[in-house]
Amino acid sequence: MATVAVANLTKHYGKTVGVDDLSLQIGDGEFFVILGPSGAGKTTTLKSIAGLLDIDGGTVHIGGTDMTRVEPYHRNVAMAFESYALYPQKTLRQNLASPLKSGRTGNYTAAQQQERIDQVTTTLGINHLQDRFPRELSNGQRQRVALGRVLVRPADVYLLDEPLSHLDAKLRAEMRAELKTLGAMSNTTTIYVTHDYQEALALGTRIAVIRNGKLVQVDTPAEIWHHPADTFVARALGQPEINLVDAVVDGGNVIIPGTKFAIPVPGDLGLGAGDKVRIGIRPSDLDLVAQAEESAGHVTVPGRVILAERLGRNIEVSVDLGGTTLIGLSPGGPLAEEGVDVAIRVDLEHVHLFAAGDGDTARLGSAAQRRKEF
Numbered sequence: 001m002a003t004v005a006v007a008n009l010t011k012h013y014g015k016t017v018g019v020d021d022l023s024l025q026i027g028d029g030e031f032f033v034i035l036g037p038s039g040a041g042k043t044t045t046l047k048s049i050a051g052l053l054d055i056d057g058g059t060v061h062i063g064g065t066d067m068t069r070v071e072p073y074h075r076n077v078a079m080a081f082e083s084y085a086l087y088p089q090k091t092l093r094q095n096l097a098s099p100l101k102s103g104r105t106g107n108y109t110a111a112q113q114q115e116r117i118d119q120v121t122t123t124l125g126i127n128h129l130q131d132r133f134p135r136e137l138s139n140g141q142r143q144r145v146a147l148g149r150v151l152v153r154p155a156d157v158y159l160l161d162e163p164l165s166h167l168d169a170k171l172r173a174e175m176r177a178e179l180k181t182l183g184a185m186s187n188t189t190t191i192y193v194t195h196d197y198q199e200a201l202a203l204g205t206r207i208a209v210i211r212n213g214k215l216v217q218v219d220t221p222a223e224i225w226h227h228p229a230d231t232f233v234a235r236a237l238g239q240p241e242i243n244l245v246d247a248v249v250d251g252g253n254v255i256i257p258g259t260k261f262a263i264p265v266p267g268d269l270g271l272g273a274g275d276k277v278r279i280g281i282r283p284s285d286l287d288l289v290a291q292a293e294e295s296a297g298h299v300t301v302p303g304r305v306i307l308a309e310r311l312g313r314n315i316e317v318s319v320d321l322g323g324t325t326l327i328g329l330s331p332g333g334p335l336a337e338e339g340v341d342v343a344i345r346v347d348l349e350h351v352h353l354f355a356a357g358d359g360d361t362a363r364l365g366s367a368a369q370r371r372k373e374f
Contacts, residue, residue, distance in 0.1 A: 002028065002062050002063035002076075002156035002157055002189050003025070003026060003027055003028055003061070003062070003063060003064065003189070004024070004025075004026040004032075004049060004060075004061070004062055004157055004189060004191065005024070005025055005026070005059075005060075005061040006022060006023060006024040006025075006026075006045070006048070006049065006058065006059075006060055006061075007023050007058055007059045007061075008021050008022070008023055008057060008058040008059070009021070009022040009023070009045065009048055009055060009057070009058035009059075009060070010022075010055065010056045010057035010058050011041075011044050011048060011053060011055050011056055011213075012056055017041075017212065017213045018041050018044035018213055019041040019044050019045055019048065019055075019213040020041075020212070020213035020214050021057075021058070021214070022041070022045060022058070022210070022213065022214065022215055023058075023215065024045075024208055024215070024218065026189060026191060027189070028189060029187050029188065029189055030189055030190070030205050030206065031190045031192065031203055031204060031205050032189075032190065032191050032192070032204060032205065032206055032207075032208070033191075033192045033193075033194060033199070033200045033203055033204030033206070033207045033208070034046075034191065034192070034193045034194075034207075034208050034210060035194060035195070035197060035200040035207050035208065035209050035210070035236065036195065036209060036210040036211055036236075037195055037211070037236075038195060039212075040210045040211050040212065040213065041210055041212070041213035041214075042161070042193040042194075042195075042210065043082070043161055043193060044213070045193075045210075046079065046159045046161050046191060046193055047079075048060060049062075049077065049157070049159060049191065050072055050075065050077050050079050050159055051067065051070060051071060051072035051075050051077075052072055052079075055068070062075060062076075062077070062156060062157060063156060075156075075157075076155055076156040076157070077155055077156060077157040077158070077159055078099070078150040078151075078153060078155040078157075078158050078159065079150060079158075079159040079160075079161065080146055080147050080149070080150040080158075080159070080160045080161060080163045081146065081161050082161050082162045082163075082165055083146075084134070084142040084143060084145070084146045085146060086134045086142060086145055086146060086149075087134075088133065088134050088135060089133075090133070090134075091130065091131050091132060091133055092121070092126065092129050092130050092131070092132055092133075092134075092137070092145050093117060093130040093131065095134070095145055095149055096116075096117045096120065096121070096145070096148050096149050096152050097113050097117060097152075098149065099149060099150075099152060099153040100112075100113045100116060100152060100153055101113075102153075116152050116153075117130070117148075117152060120148045120151050120152045121148060123178050124144040124145075124147065124148050124175070124178075125144065125171070125174075126141055126144050126145065126148070129141060139166045140166050140167045140168060140171065142166075143163065143164070143165070143166040143167060144167070146163070147160070147163040147164075150163075154188070155188065156188070156189065157188070157189045157190070157191065158188055158189070158190040158191070159190075159191050159193075160190065160191070160192045160193065161193045162193055162194055162195070163192075164176070164194075164196075164199065172199075176198075176199060176202045176203060177202075179192075179203060192204070197236055197237040197238065197239075200221070200237075201221045201225065201237065204221055205220070206218060206219060206220055206221075207219065207220075207221055207224050209224065209229075209232075209233050209236055211232055211360075216229055216230065216232060216233055217229035217230075217233050224237065225237055225238075227363065228280075228352070228363055229362065229363055230354065230360045230361055230362045230363055231244060231278065231280065231354050231360045231361050231363075232360035234280050234352065234354075234363070238282055238283070238284070240283045240316060240327050240329070242280045242281065242282045242283075242352075243279075243280065243281045243282070243283065243286075243326045243327055244278050244279070244280050244354070245278065245279045245280075245281075245324055245326070246276065246277075246278055246279075246356065247261075247276070247277050247278065247279045248274065248275070248276050248277070249265055249271050249272060249273055249274060249275045249276075249277070250273065250274075251273070252264065252265055253265060254266075254271070254277060254279070254353070254367070256279065256321065256324050258322050258323040258324060259301060259321040259322045259323065259324050260292075260301050260302060260321070260322070261279075261299065261301045261321060261324075262299075263299050263348060263351060263367045264367075266353065266364075266365060266366070266367055266368065269353065269364050269365055271364075275356075276356035277353050277354065277355065277356050277364065278353070278354040278355070278356055278361060279351060279352070279353060279354075280351075280352035280353075280354055280363075281326060281346055281350065281351055281352070282350065283316070283326075283327045283328050283329045284329050285346055285347065285350035286319075286326060286327075286328035286329070286344050286345075286346055287328070287344065287345045287346070288305075288317065288319070288328060288330050288335040288336065288342045288343070288344065288345075289335070289342065289343050289344075289345045290335065290342065290343070291343055292343040293343075295345070297347060297348055297349075297368065298345055298346060298347055298348060299345070299346055299348060299351065299367070300343050300344065300345045300346075301321055301343060301344050302321075302341070302342075302343045303319040303320055303321040303322070303326075303341075303342060303343065303344055304319065304320050304339070304340070304341050304342065305317055305318070305319055305320075305335070305336065305337060305338055305339065305340045305342055306318050306319070306320045306325065306338065306339075307338060308330075308336050308337060308338050311329075313331065314329045314330065314331060314332075315329070315330045315331070315332050315336045316328075316329060317329070317330050317336050319342065319344055321344070326344060328344060347368075348366065348367040348368040349366050349367070349368045350366070351366060351367035351368075352365075352366055352367075353365055353366065353367060
């Protein structure tokens with residue numbers, strides 16, 4: 001096992017910023033996920049840790065040793081690329097055996113090599129394809145071979161760059177369940193890059209959200225879900241996206257103008273009359289009820305369903321509150337039908353308050369926030 005410490009990492013591609021003063025601390029045996037959109041700097045970060053890029057600034061330490069200027073083959077890391085990078089003239093078995101034949105990975109007998117290959121190919125669902133060449137495999141199968149070639153050999157750190165991106169939805173879900181329990185990875189530090197928030201939440205012991213090469217937030221999946229640092233992080237997790245609505249402080253309440261949405265001004269957030277904020281409510285936290293009734297710790301607001309779309313087991317419901325529309329998820333029933341008068345009901349703990357302004361703004365707290373939580 002090995003810790004990974006990235007300090008003030010900087011990499012430019014001409015005038016384009018790849019990574020900008022990025023610092024991360026990753027623990028022994030941690031399954032650490034880097035989440036962000038295309039162009040955020042995820043792959044650049046992985047390649048910098050692997051030593052595949054000449055960085056412009058900062059340091060990379062692995063296992064407490066400064067590896068910033070050390071050649072890749074001396075770092076004992078294994079990386080899976082989003083592209084397959086397979087040997088076309090070798091079978092699946094031979095591709096997976098290649099890392100085990102290197103003197104840097106130990107002296108494996110033929111039987112030991114085959115044992116490792118069988119273990120990994122069984123987990124990846126490609127055991128029956130060991131004698132096929134890459135040209136005889138589907139794109140998803142090639143992706144699994146590329147992932148298997150990394151997992152088959154012991155390493156201090158596994159670097160996985162969107163390794164499930166070419167798999168179908170069913171197999172991706174199965175692989176998410178297998179990746180963290182795979183014997184070869186159970187005690188190995190793993191850094192996993194993805195743009196898929198579901199993968200990040202399912203796999204990561206911690207998640208780093210990055211944007212434009214900068215770190216926005218790093219924390220456990222639960223913390224990032226319940227306490228996003230800003231509206232960018234809030235939007236990055238969840239589908240449908242979080243509802244974000246402009247609001248204002250008026251008469252001791254935070255209100256959404258033109259609606260009956262009103263919550264008491266949370267204590268110690270420094271909000272005063274006339275201050276503007278942004279309210280965030282995740283669709284999964286919005287409940288539909290028959291009528292608005294006062295309830296301690298909740299806000300309930302009357303509205304009307306203006307659109308209902310079936311999304312598998314749930315229905316995505318658009319509710320008009322009087323000029324402002326919120327999206328919710330419902331299992332169905334008479335309240336989830338277009339034209340029906342309903343009320344939305346939300347726990348105050350799930351009403352996020354963000355600073356007002358254009359672009360991405362910082363989270364102030366929840367509607368139930370108190371001084372003791374700061």
